[in-house]
Amino acid sequence: MMTGASGVGKGTLREQWLAGQDVFYSTSWTTREARPGEVQGRDYVFVTPAEFLEKARQDGFLEHAQFVGNHYGTPIEPIEAALARGQDVVLEIEVEGAMQVKDRMGDGAILVFIMPPSLTELRRRLTGRATETPERIEKRLLRAREEIMQAHAFRYVIVNDDLNRAVQELLAVQQAERATQRPEANWTEAEREAHALAATVRSGALKTEALRQVVDS
Numbered sequence: 199m200m201t202g203a204s205g206v207g208k209g210t211l212r213e214q215w216l217a218g219q220d221v222f223y224s225t226s227w228t229t230r231e232a233r234p235g236e237v238q239g240r241d242y243v244f245v246t247p248a249e250f251l252e253k254a255r256q257d258g259f260l261e262h263a264q265f266v267g268n269h270y271g272t273p274i275e276p277i278e279a280a281l282a283r284g285q286d287v288v289l290e291i292e293v294e295g296a297m298q299v300k301d302r303m304g305d306g307a308i309l310v311f312i313m314p315p316s317l318t319e320l321r322r323r324l325t326g327r328a329t330e331t332p333e334r335i336e337k338r339l340l341r342a343r344e345e346i347m348q349a350h351a352f353r354y355v356i357v358n359d360d361l362n363r364a365v366q367e368l369l370a371v372q373q374a375e376r377a378t379q380r381p382e383a384n385w386t387e388a389e390r391e392a393h394a395l396a397a398t399v400r401s402g403a404l405k406t407e408a409l410r411q412v413v414d415s
């Protein structure tokens with residue numbers, strides 16, 4: 199599961215990371231307006247607040263959260279169906295929902311936080327994407343500061359400065375996590391290399407001071 203601030207590049211990374219892979223990407227429900235070019239059922243299931251709240255009342259979400267004035271949630275049924283088919287499931291969600299997944303699934307969920315190189319760069323990316331008003335960009339950046347300070351709660355932290363390197367790190371995490379389900383003696387050389395690379399992006403040694411430097415930069 200990928201989490202991190204809005205505009206850090208989660209969607210961009212996900213497209214490159216999962217290209218050609220047989221995994222299930224969970225399409226979220228949201229109450230926000232569709233942006234030009236977004237397609238109902240592909241980018242999101244766009245619903246009214248009443249429809250969203252009814253689904254939540256029926257326990258139809260694995261997690262759900264409010265983000266800058268809108269509801270977002272991961273519908274549980276498609277995930278259960280994908281897991282029953284034996285597919286790995288990928289979520290791309292904000293931090294409050296990611297915390298809910300962590301609480302609910304424990305070690306069963308592989309949690310990756312995507313970190314921006316700096317808040318200045320995050321602002322540049324949100325502005326460059328041109329999907330939000332200046333006011334909404336400021337609200338998303340405020341939320342980003344809180345989200346970044348929680349990065350250490352996730353198993354891996356990958357900095358999305360160089361996109362290609364970040365994709366390689368995501369692939370390594372995926373390969374390493376799959377390998378750890380088998381005895382180490384049976385790992386291939388590629389799995390050993392992936393494990394070593396994944397170890398460099400474990401969140402274990404992350405200090406609050408380092409997170410503060412990102413939000414102040």
Ligand SMILES: Nc1ncnc2c1ncn2[C@@H]1O[C@H](COP(=O)(O)OP(=O)(O)OP(=O)(O)O)[C@@H](O)[C@H]1O
Pocket residue numbers: 202203204205206207208209210211323324326327358359360361
């Ligand atoms: N490594 C990178 N270097 C420079 N620009 C990047 C990089 N990764 C992504 N971007 C750009 O940053 C912008 C935001 O990326 P993207 O939409 O993938 O973010 P996101 O985290 O999925 O956002 P949201 O959570 O709001 O959906 C896009 O314009 C994208 O092209």
Ligand SMILES: Nc1nc2c(ncn2[C@@H]2O[C@H](COP(=O)(O)O)[C@@H](O)[C@H]2O)c(=O)[nH]1
Pocket residue numbers: 202203204208226227230261262263265270271272273290291292293294295296
């Ligand atoms: N908790 C959840 N967060 C989600 C979900 N789907 C997307 N998101 C995150 O919301 C913000 C804003 O998204 P945007 O499309 O309006 O830019 C971003 O961080 C998304 O990753 C979800 O199902 N649950």
